[in-house]
Amino acid sequence: QVELVESGGGSVQSGGSLRLSCTASAYRNSNYCMGWFRQTPEKEREGVASINSDGSTSYADSVKGRFTISRDIAKNTLYLQMTSLKPGDTAMYYCAAEIRRWFCPLDGSVFTSWGQGTRVTVSS
Secondary structure, eight states, X not given: OOOEEEEOOXXXXXXXXXXXXXXXXXXXOOOSEEXXXXXXXXXXXXXXXXXXXXXXXXXXXXXXXXXXXXXXXXXXXXEEEEOSOOGGGOEEEEEEEETTOSOOOSOGGGOOEEOOOEEEEEEO
């Protein structure tokens, strides 16, 4: 497993933007997949976006065209650029990684390393 620390959450008005960051502890290589998930007290955990070691990405339909996942290998950092935010995007956002796989579906059950979460609040 790797240790993950998220940052960048906050409060923003509808239509605004935020960028989340997730810094991973050093690992012998970067050939593993990572992802962003979110959860509210009312909903089950939802996959937001994932990125594989070859750079391929997957997005939930609800965020396609608005969110962009990216990764800086040299900085061991994962990003989630969020634009055109809506109140429905309000949630605790979690970074996840799975060092045993280079490819991960957008399914939280395959990830074994998780961050502590960062809160995003979007007001109307």
